[in-house]
Amino acid sequence: xxxxxxxxxxxxxxxxxxxxxxxxxxxxxxxxxxxxxxxxxxxxxxxxxxxxxxxxxxxxxxxxxxxxxxxxxxxxxxxxxxxxxxxxxxxxxxxxxxxxxxxxxxxxxxxxxxxxxxxxxxxxxxxxxxxxxxxxxxxxxxxxxxxxxxxxxxxxxxxxxxxxxxxxxxxxxxxxxxxxxxxxxxxxxxxxxxxxxxxxxxxxxxxxxxxxxxxxxxxxxxxxxxxxxxxxxxxxxxxxxxxxxxxxxxxxxxxxxxxxxxxxxxxxxxxxxxxxxxxxxxxxxxxxxxxxxxxxxxxxxxxxxxxxxxxxxxxxxxxxxxxxxxxxxxxxxxxxxxxxxxxx
Numbered sequence: 001x002x003x004x005x006x007x008x009x010x011x012x013x014x015x016x017x018x019x020x021x022x023x024x025x026x027x028x029x030x031x032x033x034x035x036x037x038x039x040x041x042x043x044x045x046x047x048x049x050x051x052x053x054x055x056x057x058x059x060x061x062x063x064x065x066x067x068x069x070x071x072x073x074x075x076x077x078x079x080x081x082x083x084x085x086x087x088x089x090x091x092x093x094x095x096x097x098x099x100x101x102x103x104x105x106x107x108x109x110x111x112x113x114x115x116x117x118x119x120x121x122x123x124x125x126x127x128x129x130x131x132x133x134x135x136x137x138x139x140x141x142x143x144x145x146x147x148x149x150x151x152x153x154x155x156x157x158x159x160x161x162x163x164x165x166x167x168x169x170x171x172x173x174x175x176x177x178x179x180x181x182x183x184x185x186x187x188x189x190x191x192x193x194x195x196x197x198x199x200x201x202x203x204x205x206x207x208x209x210x211x212x213x214x215x216x217x218x219x220x221x222x223x224x225x226x227x228x229x230x231x232x233x234x235x236x237x238x239x240x241x242x243x244x245x246x247x248x249x250x251x252x253x254x255x256x257x258x259x260x261x262x263x264x265x266x267x268x269x270x271x272x273x274x275x276x277x278x279x280x281x282x283x284x285x286x287x288x289x290x291x292x293x294x295x296x297x298x299x300x301x302x303x304x305x306x307x308x309x310x311x312x313x314x315x316x317x318x319x320x321x322x323x324x325x326x327x328x329x330x331x332x333x334x335x336x337x338x339x340x341x342x343x344x
Contacts, residue, residue, distance in 0.1 A: 001061045002288070004073025006096035007031055015075055016042060017058030025057030026050050027077045048062040055079040055090075064093060065133025067122040067149040072096030076121050076135065091121060091137055122178040125190030127211035136192060138175025142167055144194055146215055152174035164196060164217040165209065168311070173198035174207075174220055176235075181242040182252030185210055185224070193254060194220060195237030203229035204236030206256040208279070223328070224281045227256050227275060234258040236273075236285055243274060244307040244317030246341035251277040256321060257302030258284060261293065269294030270301030272321045290344060292321060300325040300338070307339075 004014040011032025019025040028045035042048075057079040064074040064167025073096045082090040094105050101198045120138035124146075127134045132149025139145055146163035167174040177195035189211030198202040208225035220226075229236030239257030246253050254275045261271040273288035285291075294301030304322040311318045318341050326335035 002063060003029065003075050004063050004065065004096075004106050005032070006075060007100040008072050008096065008098045013073070015061045015063070015077075016045070017061040018042065018075070019059040021058070022050065024051035024053045024055045025059065025079065027058040027061055029075070049092075049094075051079050052082070054081055056081045060119075060121055062121050062135075063123045064135055065125060065149070066096075067093065068095060068151045069149065070095070070151070071130045072098065074133075074237065075121075078121060079267050080119065082258070088140075093135075119281065120175050120178050122180065122192075124180040124192040125182070125211075126176070127190050127192065127280075128213055128215055129189050129211070134190075134334060136175075136178045136194070140179060142172065142174065144175040144178065146217075148215075162217065163215045165215075166219050167196050167206075168199060168219060168221045171198055171200075172196045172220075175322045176204075176237050177206075177240045177257075181208060181254055182244070182277075183211075184208060184252050184254070184279070186251065186278070187211075188331045189213075190295040191224075191252075193240040193242070193256075194223075195256070196220065197235040197238040199237070200228065201232040202260075203232050204258060205229060205236050206237040206240045206254075208254070209338040225280050227273070228230065228282065229258055230284060230286045233260055234262075234271075235260045239272075239302055239305045241305045242307050243319045244309055244341075246274065246317050246319065246344060247276055248316050248341075249276075253277050253289075253317075254279075255302075255305040255307070255321075256288075257305045257321070259284065259300040259303045261302075263293060266294060266299070267297045268325075269296060269299045270303065270323060271326075272302035272305050274319075292339065294323055294326070296327065298325045299323045299327075310341075311338070312340055312342075314340070314342045 003013040029047040060078040135147040144165040176197040201207040207223035236258035243253040259270040271293040274290040301323040324334040
């Protein structure tokens with residue numbers, strides 16, 4: 001994951017998780033550099049964080065934005081198996097620092113998953129306009145928590161979090177994926193996306209939730225916009241992402257992945273859908289502004305999607321999509337596809 005500038009040297013840093021490392025998992029922080037990036041072993045990472053046995057530390061890693069508004073980017077590392085069955089999972093928030101090279105990163109808080117467990121997390125920007133970046137954390141199969149940024153000492157229990165999002169009905173799994181969306185409705189507050197790949201017989205859905213001065217927890221049936229998968233079993237919402245501004249209209253756009261999508265030519269080729277902002281209401285993904293499907297059977301395109309900013313310097317934002325089943329080079333070697341916004 002991109003970590004932002006954790007050590008304040010003017011260069012963004014990289015966070016890598018390895019949940020199977022040494023029996024307990026590990027996370028690695030690599031500082032940005034002006035030198036050409038080499039191929040390297042993670043043994044050469046600038047900082048390493050190790051999990052206790054069976055923690056699976058590093059299964060999910062993410063930027064936390066600037067959670068405490070001190071000018072340094074902060075990071076999140078998840079250990080979904082920490083605590084055993086009674087207290088499933090931890091999310092560790094670590095603050096950035098100008099002295100991080102010498103001191104490492106200290107854990108500001110370890111959020112417990114309770115008996116529901118933890119699954120996903122993402123920085124979502126400043127959703128309430130208070131100057132502190134905020135974080136979404138998926139708790140178990142039914143709840144997504146909004147964790148509000150602050151410069152005060154952090155002591156958070158899942159049961160105390162006041163802003164929670166629940167799925168539509170009993171068959172949902174909100175938090176299949178989470179992402180910042182940017183300020184889609186142009187009101188000065190950052191908005192965010194919540195994926196639920198289990199909705200409607202696993203056709204799946206993605207939801208756009210708006211930021212506001214006082215965010216309120218709710219069922220996702222009350223979200224500002226809903227994007228529903230085309231077919232049963234597509235698992236739309238398995239991945240979601242803010243795409244940046246891919247059409248140059250100065251409004252944020254969005255990506256929704258459906259990795260098990262099939263068309264008349266290919267089984268489970270997968271598809272990524274591009275939705276141009278602004279948008280409101282309920283829509284089928286069949287009406288998306290653009291769709292990008294896998295090239296062959298079992299490609300699983302859109303297993304992950306991400307905006308990458310203006311990668312090629314043409315003034316228009318671009319994005320990438322992963323396809324872990326892509327086999328054109330070697331069987332199940334996987335691939336990442338780059339899409340230039342200027343070519344849409």
